[in-house]
Amino acid sequence: xxxxxxxxxxxxxxxxxxxxxxxxxxxxxxxxxxxxxxxxxxxxxxxxxxxxxxxxxxxxxxxxxxxxxxxxxxxxxxxxxxxxxxxxxxxxxxxxxxxxxxxxxxxxxxxxxxxxxxxxxxxxxxxxxxxxxxxxxxxxxxxxxxxxxxxxxxxxxxxxxxxxxxxxxxxxxxxxxxxxxxxxxxxxxxxxxxxxxxxxxxxxxxxxxxxxxxxxxxxxxxxxxxxxxxxxxxxxxxxxxxxxxxxxxxxxxxxxxxxxxxxxxxxxxxxxxxxxxxxxxxxxxxxxxxxxxxxxxxxxxxxxxxxxxxxxxxxxxxxxxxxxxxxxxxxxxxxxxxxxxxxxxxxxxxxxxxxxxxxxxxxxxxxxxxxxxxxxxxxxxxxxxxxxxxxxxxxxxxxxxxxxxxxxxxxxxxxxxxxxxxxxxxxx
Amino acid sequence: xxxxxxxxxxxxxxxxxxxxxxxxxxxxxxxxxxxxxxxxxxxxxxxxxxxxxxxxxxxxxxxxxxxxxxxxxxxxxxxxxxxxxxxxxxxxxxxxxxxxxxxxxxxxxxxxxxxxxxxxxxxxxxxxxxxxxxxxxxxxxxxxxxxxxxxxxxxxxxxxxxxxxxxxxxxxxxxxxxxxxxxxxxxxxxxxxxxxxxxxxxxxxxxxxxxxxxxxxxxxxxxxxxxxxxxxxxxxxxxxxxxxxxxxxxxxxxxxxxxxxxxxxxxxxxxxxxxxxxxxxxxxxxxxxxxxxxxxxxxxxxxxxxxxxxxxxxxxxxxxxxxxxxxxxxxxxxxxxxxxxxxxxxxxxxxxxxxxxxxxxxxxxxxxxxxxxxxxxxxxxxxxxx
Numbered sequence: 001x002x003x004x005x006x007x008x009x010x011x012x013x014x015x016x017x018x019x020x021x022x023x024x025x026x027x028x029x030x031x032x033x034x035x036x037x038x039x040x041x042x043x044x045x046x047x048x049x050x051x052x053x054x055x056x057x058x059x060x061x062x063x064x065x066x067x068x069x070x071x072x073x074x075x076x077x078x079x080x081x082x083x084x085x086x087x088x089x090x091x092x093x094x095x096x097x098x099x100x101x102x103x104x105x106x107x108x109x110x111x112x113x114x115x116x117x118x119x120x121x122x123x124x125x126x127x128x129x130x131x132x133x134x135x136x137x138x139x140x141x142x143x144x145x146x147x148x149x150x151x152x153x154x155x156x157x158x159x160x161x162x163x164x165x166x167x168x169x170x171x172x173x174x175x176x177x178x179x180x181x182x183x184x185x186x187x188x189x190x191x192x193x194x195x196x197x198x199x200x201x202x203x204x205x206x207x208x209x210x211x212x213x214x215x216x217x218x219x220x221x222x223x224x225x226x227x228x229x230x231x232x233x234x235x236x237x238x239x240x241x242x243x244x245x246x247x248x249x250x251x252x253x254x255x256x257x258x259x260x261x262x263x264x265x266x267x268x269x270x271x272x273x274x275x276x277x278x279x280x281x282x283x284x285x286x287x288x289x290x291x292x293x294x295x296x297x298x299x300x301x302x303x304x305x306x307x308x309x310x311x312x313x314x315x316x317x318x319x320x321x322x323x324x325x326x327x328x329x330x331x332x333x334x335x336x337x338x339x340x341x342x343x344x345x346x347x348x349x350x351x352x353x354x355x356x357x358x359x360x361x362x363x364x365x366x367x368x369x370x371x372x373x374x375x376x377x378x379x380x381x382x383x384x385x386x387x388x389x390x391x392x393x394x395x396x397x398x399x400x401x402x403x404x405x406x407x408x409x410x411x412x413x414x415x416x417x418x419x420x421x422x423x424x425x426x427x428x
Numbered sequence: 429x430x431x432x433x434x435x436x437x438x439x440x441x442x443x444x445x446x447x448x449x450x451x452x453x454x455x456x457x458x459x460x461x462x463x464x465x466x467x468x469x470x471x472x473x474x475x476x477x478x479x480x481x482x483x484x485x486x487x488x489x490x491x492x493x494x495x496x497x498x499x500x501x502x503x504x505x506x507x508x509x510x511x512x513x514x515x516x517x518x519x520x521x522x523x524x525x526x527x528x529x530x531x532x533x534x535x536x537x538x539x540x541x542x543x544x545x546x547x548x549x550x551x552x553x554x555x556x557x558x559x560x561x562x563x564x565x566x567x568x569x570x571x572x573x574x575x576x577x578x579x580x581x582x583x584x585x586x587x588x589x590x591x592x593x594x595x596x597x598x599x600x601x602x603x604x605x606x607x608x609x610x611x612x613x614x615x616x617x618x619x620x621x622x623x624x625x626x627x628x629x630x631x632x633x634x635x636x637x638x639x640x641x642x643x644x645x646x647x648x649x650x651x652x653x654x655x656x657x658x659x660x661x662x663x664x665x666x667x668x669x670x671x672x673x674x675x676x677x678x679x680x681x682x683x684x685x686x687x688x689x690x691x692x693x694x695x696x697x698x699x700x701x702x703x704x705x706x707x708x709x710x711x712x713x714x715x716x717x718x719x720x721x722x723x724x725x726x727x728x729x730x731x732x733x734x735x736x737x738x739x740x741x742x743x744x745x746x747x748x749x750x751x752x753x754x755x756x757x758x759x760x761x762x763x764x765x766x767x768x769x770x771x772x773x774x775x776x777x778x779x780x781x782x783x784x785x786x787x788x789x790x791x792x793x794x795x796x797x798x799x800x801x802x803x804x805x806x807x808x809x810x811x812x813x814x
Binding site: 011012015016019055060061064065066068069072198200201202203209210214215217220221222224225227228229230234238239240241245247248270271303307310352353356363407408410412415 | 474476477479480483484486487490491494495496497498499502506509514517518533534535536537538552554555557559577578579594595596597623624625627628642643644645647649654668688691692693694695700701709710711713720721722728730731732733735740741742744745746753754755756757758764765766767773774781783794797798799800801812814
C-alpha cells in the first residue's frame with residue numbers, strides 16, 4: 001500500500017503490462033507503421049492520437065479518461081516518445097511513440113530480492129530434483145506465475161551459479177549452501193498463522209446462511225433514496241453548493257419544528273428513531289403517557305455503561321440496580337426472570353457488558369411493542385403533519401455573486417460554554 | 429530449544445523460534461539441528477496447510493449452495509441512475525506534504541486531516557478556515573479520527589501509537605501539552621476510530637492486530653488476532669446491538685470481529701491484493717472494500733459471501749479508500765491514479781469519474797448527513813465534492 005512498506009512490484013504495473021500486451025496483440029492491437037521523425041523513418045511506431053483512439057474504443061471510455069490512462073503508460077515507461085524523449089507526456093496528436101522492450105519493464109527490475117529468491121529456488125530445484133520443501137514449492141509456483149516473462153533469465157542465472165559453485169571446494173560449497181538456506185529461511189515471506197484460521201473456518205461452516213435472493217432483495221437504498229442529498233438534492237439547498245446553511249439550521253439536533261423528511265425517517269426503523277435526539281425526546285413523551293418511560297431510561301443508562309469511562313462502570317451499575325432492578329425500585333423494569341437472575345448474578349462482579357442481556361431484552365420489547373404503537377399514535381401523526389417541507393431556494397439571479405460563508409461555533413466551544421454556564425445549561 | 433510440534437500451536441510460533449536459533453547458527457558451517465527442526469516445521473506446516481485447504485473448499489461449497497441469484501439480476505427492476513454532476517466545492521490548502529487521512533466531525537462541516545509531515549489540522553471545511561493545528565513528533569501520520577463529541581481528535585502513524593488531543597479554544601495553548609497517549613502497538617498505526625463515545629478507541633496496526641482501548645486509562649480492553657499481515661483499515665458496524673467491526677489487511681482478507689469476545693466471526697478472502705479500505709453499507713448488512721487489485725467489492729454478511737465486484741479494464745490503479753452515499757446506492761472510490769470513480773452499487777456499473785486531484789487520492793469520506801464527500805490527496809490538498 002505504501003511504497004516504503006511494500007514487498008513486491010506495485011500491482012498496477014502488472015495490470016499496466018496487461019494493457020500493453022493487449023495493445024500489441026497481432027489481431028486486436030494497435031496498427032503500427034513507420035513514423036517520420038525529421039528525416040529519419042522509424043518503424044513500428046504509432047501516434048499519440050492512435051493510442052488515445054485505441055484506448056477509447058477498447059475500454060469504452062471517453063477521451064479525457066483515455067488521455068489520463070495513456071499518460072500513465074508513458075509516465076511509467078511502457079511507451080516512450082520519439083520527439084522530446086525527456087518529456088514523458090502523451091500528446092493527443094501526430095507525435096510519434098513506441099513500445100518499450102520487456103527487458104526494461106518495471107516489474108522485471110524489481111524487487112531484486114524476489115528475483116534472487118527465485119534464482120535460489122531454481123538452483124535448489126535443478127540441483128536436487130523434487131527436494132523443495134512444501135512452502136518452497138508454493139513460493140516457486142507463485143513466483144513462476146508472477147515473474148513469468150523473466151523466467152528464462154532466472155533459470156539461466158541459476159545454471160550459471162551452479163556451474164560456478166561446482167568449481168569450488170566441497171567444504172566451501174556445503175557452507176555456502178547452508179548459509180543460503182539459513183538466509184532464506186529467515187528472510188522468506190512469513191508463514192500465515194494457520195491454526196486461528198482453521199478455527200475461524202470451522203465456525204464459519206456451522207453458521208446460518210441466508211439465500212442470496214432474500215438478502216439482496218433488501219430495498220434499503222430505495223427507501224432512503226429521497227433522503228440521499230447527493231442523489232436527490234436537499235431542501236432548501238445543499239449548503240456546499242449554495243453557501244447557504246439553512247439546511248443545517250433546519251435540521252439541528254433540537255429544533256421547535258423538525259422537517260418532514262426527518263420525521264419520516266423515524267418510521268424507517270427503531271434505530272433511526274433512537275439515534276435522533278428529537279426522535280428520542282418525542283418517543284420518551286409517548287412512553288410517559290403509556291407509563292413505560294422507565295424502559296427507555298433504562299436503555300439509555302445501559303448505553304452509558306457500554307460506552308462510558310471504565311472508571312465509572314461500578315458506580316453506574318450500582319445506580320442502575322438501585323433505580324431499575326432492585327425489588328421495589330422507583331422505576332422497575334419488567335425483565336423475564338431468567339435474564340434478571342443472570343444480570344443480578346453478574347452485578348456482583350460488574351464489567352462493561354454486564355447489562356447487555358437486560359438491555360437487549362428491553363430494547364426488543366420497545367421495538368416490538370411500543371415503537372409500532374408510537375408510529376400509529378396521534379403524537380407521531382400530528383408531528384408529521386406539522387413538520388416543515390422547506391421551499392427549494394431558487395438559484396441566484398447573479399450566479400457569480402457568492403454568498404458570505406458564515407462560521408459556526410465549534411462543538412468544542414459549545415462544550416466549554418455549557419461547562420462555564422454550570423449544570424443548569426442543557427445539552428442534548 | 430524446544431520446538432513445539434503439537435497442532436494446537438500456530439506455525440508462526442514455530443517459525444519464530446526457528447528464526448531466533450537460526451541466527452545463532454548462521455556462522456557455523458554445518459547446521460544439523462536446524463535440518464531436524466526444519467523437517468519438523470515442514471511436517472507441521474504441511475498438515476496444517478492441507479487441513480486449512482480442505483476446510484476452505486468446504487466453506488466455499490456451503491456458501492455457493494445458497495447463492496441463487498446475482499445482485500445485478502435483482503437490480504434489473506430498479507431504475508437506472510441519470511448523469512451525475514459533482515464538482516469540487518471547496519479546496520483546503522495548508523498541509524505541507526501528502527495528506528494521508530481525514531475524518532468528519534458530527535457537526536457535518538468540520539474535518540480533521542493528517543499528513544506525511546506530521547501535521548494534524550482541524551478545519552471548518554465550509555469556510556475553509558483552519559481552527560487547530562498540531563505537530564506530531566513523528567512523520568507519516570496515517571490515521572486520524574474525530575471524537576463523537578467534537579471536542580477531541582485522535583491520531584497516530586509511524587510512532588506506533590494512537591494519541592488523543594482535546595481541542596482547546598485557547599489560541600495560545602499548545603494542543604500538544606494535553607496530549608494523551610492511548611494505544612501502543614508494535615508497528616505503525618494504520619487506522620483508528622472512536623466507538624460510540626469519546627471513551628473508547630479502536631485501532632488497527634502494521635503489527636497485524638486490531639485493538640480496543642479505554643481512552644481515560646490507556647488500558648487495552650480487547651485485542652483481535654487473525655490477520656496474517658499488516659491490518660490497513662477498519663470500520664465499525666452501524667447495528668442495533670453495535671458490537672462488531674470489519675478490518676482489511678495486506679493478507680487480502682476482510683475479517684468481521686465480535687468486539688466483546690475478540691473472536692473473528694466471519695472472514696472473506698476474494699481480493700487479489702492488499703485491502704486498503706473497508707466501509708459498511710448503511711444498513712449494516714453488508715460492507716464494501718477497496719484494494720490494490722484495482723477493484724471494489726461488496727460482501728453480504730447474511731449470505732456470507734462476496735456479491736459484487738466493481739471494476740473496469742481501464743481502471744488499473746489501486747483503490748485507496750471507499751465510502752457509500754447516505755442511501756447506499758452510490759459507492760465512491762478514491763484511486764491511486766488521482767481520480768474518483770462513482771459506482772452504482774446495485775447495478776455494478778460505473779456512473780461517473782471525477783478528475784481534479786494532482787496526485788493519488790489517499791482518503792475519502794462522505795459527510796455525516798450525506799450532503800458531500802471529502803477527499804485527501806498526495807497533492808497536499810483536501811477537496812469537498814457535492
